[in-house]
Amino acid sequence: MHDLPQQLANGLILGALYGLVAIGYTMVYGIVQLINFAHGEIFMVGGFGALTAYLALPGGTTLWLAVPLMLIAGILVSTLVAVGAERFAYRPLRSAPRLAPLITAIGLSIVLQQLVFSFYPDAKKARVFPKIPGDPFELASVTIQRSDIFLIIAAPICMLILGWFVARTRSGRAMQATSQDPDTAKLMGIDTDRVIVMAFAIGAAFAAVAAVAYGLRTGQVDFRMGFILGLKAFTAAVLGGIGNIYGAMLGGLALGLAEGLATAYIQHIPGMHLFGGGAWKDVWAFVLLIVVLLVRPQGLLGERVADRA
Amino acid sequence: MTALLEVENLRVSYGKIEAVKGISFTVNQGEVTTLIGTNGAGKTTTLRTLSGLLRPTAGKISFDGQPLNTVPAHKIVSLGLAHSPEGRHIFPRMTIEENLLLGAFLRKDQAGITADVERAYGLFPILGERRKQAAGTLSGGEQQMLAMGRALMSQPKLLMLDEPSMGLSPLMMQKIMATIVELKASGTTILLVEQNAQAALSLSDQGYVMQTGQIVLTGTGADLLNDESVRKSYLGED
Numbered sequence: 338m339h340d341l342p343q344q345l346a347n348g349l350i351l352g353a354l355y356g357l358v359a360i361g362y363t364m365v366y367g368i369v370q371l372i373n374f375a376h377g378e379i380f381m382v383g384g385f386g387a388l389t390a391y392l393a394l395p396g397g398t399t400l401w402l403a404v405p406l407m408l409i410a411g412i413l414v415s416t417l418v419a420v421g422a423e424r425f426a427y428r429p430l431r432s433a434p435r436l437a438p439l440i441t442a443i444g445l446s447i448v449l450q451q452l453v454f455s456f457y458p459d460a461k462k463a464r465v466f467p468k469i470p471g472d473p474f475e476l477a478s479v480t481i482q483r484s485d486i487f488l489i490i491a492a493p494i495c496m497l498i499l500g501w502f503v504a505r506t507r508s509g510r511a512m513q514a515t516s517q518d519p520d521t522a523k524l525m526g527i528d529t530d531r532v533i534v535m536a537f538a539i540g541a542a543f544a545a546v547a548a549v550a551y552g553l554r555t556g557q558v559d560f561r562m563g564f565i566l567g568l569k570a571f572t573a574a575v576l577g578g579i580g581n582i583y584g585a586m587l588g589g590l591a592l593g594l595a596e597g598l599a600t601a602y603i604q605h606i607p608g609m610h611l612f613g614g615g616a617w618k619d620v621w622a623f624v625l626l627i628v629v630l631l632v633r634p635q636g637l638l639g640e641r642v643a644d645r646a
Numbered sequence: 647m648t649a650l651l652e653v654e655n656l657r658v659s660y661g662k663i664e665a666v667k668g669i670s671f672t673v674n675q676g677e678v679t680t681l682i683g684t685n686g687a688g689k690t691t692t693l694r695t696l697s698g699l700l701r702p703t704a705g706k707i708s709f710d711g712q713p714l715n716t717v718p719a720h721k722i723v724s725l726g727l728a729h730s731p732e733g734r735h736i737f738p739r740m741t742i743e744e745n746l747l748l749g750a751f752l753r754k755d756q757a758g759i760t761a762d763v764e765r766a767y768g769l770f771p772i773l774g775e776r777r778k779q780a781a782g783t784l785s786g787g788e789q790q791m792l793a794m795g796r797a798l799m800s801q802p803k804l805l806m807l808d809e810p811s812m813g814l815s816p817l818m819m820q821k822i823m824a825t826i827v828e829l830k831a832s833g834t835t836i837l838l839v840e841q842n843a844q845a846a847l848s849l850s851d852q853g854y855v856m857q858t859g860q861i862v863l864t865g866t867g868a869d870l871l872n873d874e875s876v877r878k879s880y881l882g883e884d
Contacts, residue, residue, distance in 0.1 A: 507751075514737055514748055520699055521735040523719040524728075526752040526800070 344601045345594065346479045352593020353492035354554075357547035358570030359577065359585035360499065361419075361540025367516040367580035368536040370435070371427060374442040376544060377567020378449035379419045383545030384558035385457055386414025388466055400469055404487065404549070411545035418449070419541035420534055428530075446563075453560040463559035466552035488550035495543055496586055503582065508535060516580065565619060569596075572626040578639025587637055596621050650675045650804055650835050651696070651727075656705035658688075658695050665691040667859035668705065673804060674852065678826065678836045680867065682843045682880055683856035689839040690732050692856075693808050696837075697729040698722045710803060724752050726803035730810065732839075734793040738782025742773050745781050745792055749799025759799070766795035769825060787818030794825065798834075805829065806837045811845065823849060843880035847871045855880070 358380050365373045373379075390410035394403055426445055430438045453460050469483040481489070503509040514522040515532040522529055551566070552558045569592060577588025599621040603613040629636065651673040658666040666688040673679045681689045694700045696707060698719030707714040709727055717725070728749075737745050746766055750759045767774030770791040776784070781792055790810055797805055807826070811819040823845050830836060830849070840846035847853050850867035855876060863873065870876050 510744070510748065511751070513740065517737045517739055518735055520719075521731060521737070522748075523699065524697055524723060524731065525748045525796075526720050526723040527748075528718075528720045 340478075340601070342477065342479050344597050346481065347601075348594035348597025349590055350481075350485050350488060350593070351597055352573075352590035353488055353586075354547050354550055354589070355566075355570050355573045355592050356586040356589025357492055357495060357543045357550070358566060359573040359589045360495075360543045360582060362571050362574040363577070363579050363582055363585040364536040364540045366574070367582075368512065368519075368533055369427070369431075371438050372442065372571070373422075373427075373537075373540075374439070374567070374571075375422060375445040375449060376419075376540065377563030377570070378446045379415050379422075379541050379563070380544035380548050380551075380567060380570075381558070381560060381563035382418050382449060382453065383411040383415035383541070384466070384548035384552050384562060385453055385460070385464075385560075386545065387411035387549045387552060388464055388558055389414075391467055400467065403467065404469075404553075408546065408549050411549050412542045415541040415545035415548070416538045419537045419544075423534055423537045428533075446567075450560050450563075457560070460560050463557040466556055466558050468553060468556045482554070484553040484556075485550075487553050488547075491546050491550060492586075495546055499539070499543075499582060502539075508532075512536065569619075569622045572622050575626060576629050576636055578636030581636070581638045584636055584638035591637070592622055592625060595625050648675045649673065650710060651837065652706075652708045653692075653696070654706040654708075656692065656695065656707065657703045658691050658700055659703050660691075664703075665859055666695070666702075669854075669856070669859070669861045671854050671861060671864070672852075673835060673837050676830075676833060676835055677851035678830050678838060678849055678867075679852045679854070680838045680840060680846045680850040681854050681856055682840055682846060682870075682876075684841070684880075686858070687856040688859040689856055690808055693729060693806050693837070693839055694731075696722075696806065697727060723800050723802075726801075727806065728797040728800045728802035728804070729806045730793045730797040730808060732808035732812070734786075734789045736781040736784070736789050736792050736796070738780065740781055741778050742781055742784070742792055743777040745796050746773075746799050749796035752800070758801075762799055762801070766798060769798075769828070770795055787814045787821070790814060790818070790822060791825075794822070798829075802834070804835045804837060806839075808839045809841060810838070811840060811842045819845065843876065844871070847876075 361376045361379065362373060365371055387407035387410055390407045391403055422445055426441050427438050430441060471483045473483060474481045503512060511527045512532050512535065514525060514527055515529050519529050573588035573592045574585045576592055577584025596618065600615060600618045649672045654670050655668045656666055657664060657668050681692065683689055691700060695702050698717060702715060709725060712725065714722060737748065746763050750762065753759055772788055773791055773795060784792060794807065794810065810822050814822065826836060827849055838846055847867040847870050853865060853867050853870040854861050855863035855870065863870065
């Protein structure tokens with residue numbers, strides 16, 4: 338296990354990516370108790386929004402300029418799609434049985450995938466996304482790819498801004514109040530519809546940041562990229578305690594670590610066909626989900642429901 | 647007496663079930679008005695409709711000369727109508743102080759808000775002692791104080807209190823009732839909903855008895871206290 342520091346670093350970087358996407362699941366769930374299964378596709382369209390901005394820039398534009406512009410475009414596209422989905426797909430179902438918006442979310446996820454697949458130029462296969470060129474950094478015994486620097490900087494900044502926003506601003510307090518008791522929040526004069534839109538928008542913006550990070554990291558975006566990543570981020574949100582924003586980040590990091598370490602150290606066992614190693618990369622997240630649901634269903638930072646006297 | 651709130655022929659339904667079947671009543675400026683009645687009489691439904699959480703199917707609500715029927719719930723508090731809901735509904739994971747400040751969510755006068763927080767602590771000293779404590783850890787009576795204090799933070803023209811004595815010890819109930827008298831003396835108009843008819847009527851100027859969605863009896867608090875049918879049905883005498 339001489340490469341443990343490297344595996345830990347890999348796991349944490351991957352986990353930060355999951356955490357950013359998990360924020361969107363947890364915020365929407367915290368406010369409207371909806372699992373927004375289209376959130377993975379909100380992430381995906383952010384990636385394509387960023388790619389579009391990149392392609393629109395003149396060739397040879399420095400990445401110092403391109404990445405911020407791609408980020409803005411990605412955030413814009415993700416947020417517009419998410420707010421549109423809230424307004425036209427979820428809001429009309431606000432008082433319908435729980436199952437209706439859930440199925441709508443799954444439907445919306447398929448629609449968004451197919452729209453990109455059908456109408457985005459050449460999106461039937463993965464599209465090339467720019468990478469940050471140059472040699473990786475060496476820190477002690479740990480190697481970090483240049484493209485991951487974006488995520489290492491962006492994820493903590495996003496979390497700090499969100500923490501400050503929720504705890505310190507008027508809108509943040511309105512959000513907390515709405516998540517704890519929506520009817521009473523209205524009695525305080527809080528426009529809960531606005532709060533709900535805000536939750537969708539913030540989640541989408543974070544997903545777009547994650548999508549740019551994902552594109553830079555893997556060098557590509559494709560119309561299916563939100564599916565597995567969305568499921569894993571959802572798992573991270575549940576793992577951290579759904580509804581809790583710090584839980585989402587913590588759950589993301591824990592999941593990334595578990596996946597990284599399990600993939601590295603649970604190797605093929607001779608004689609056991611197809612077990613362990615890279616092929617099982619996507620299995621560990623869901624094994625962890627099952628274990629959490631059995632052992633601590635409220636998640637790492639989740640609270641039991643009986644906090645109301 | 648000028649009427650602050652006038653309700654005319656109000657009807658409210660949950661789906662096909664009509665919970666409030668055409669009631670009319672008035673709340674006068676500076677008075678305590680009480681709705682009494684058993685569980686399911688429609689009292690809470692009435693208050694939730696007044697504060698916009700439910701929509702009437704028919705009838706008129708006029709508050710301070712303005713119709714309320716179509717005003718969204720989050721805009722009603724800014725007109726001067728505050729609602730302390732049944733079951734208190736404090737925000738459990740926020741501190742006492744944060745709860746109070748949410749009561750003043752729409753106000754911009756920082757100095758006035760600070761003064762009113764202190765006023766709430768003056769009214770309920772226990773809240774001041776525990777201002778940084780999560781509201782969910784308070785006892786039922788303390789939560790009731792917080793709910794009342796929070797409703798007062800909007801400086802309402804009309805304060806609606808839904809079952810403030812529910813589930814409280816006799817001592818705590820006395821404290822809450824005494825506070826209502828105190829608030830009235832300081833000029834607050836109050837619409838009170840109570841199952842504890844004795845306590846509520848004895849401090850009310852005007853009372854209405856509700857039964858299965860209708861108002862069946864009206865009178866001053868003292869009148870109703872002495873009414874034979876009220877004594878039988880609500881004060882437990884035979």
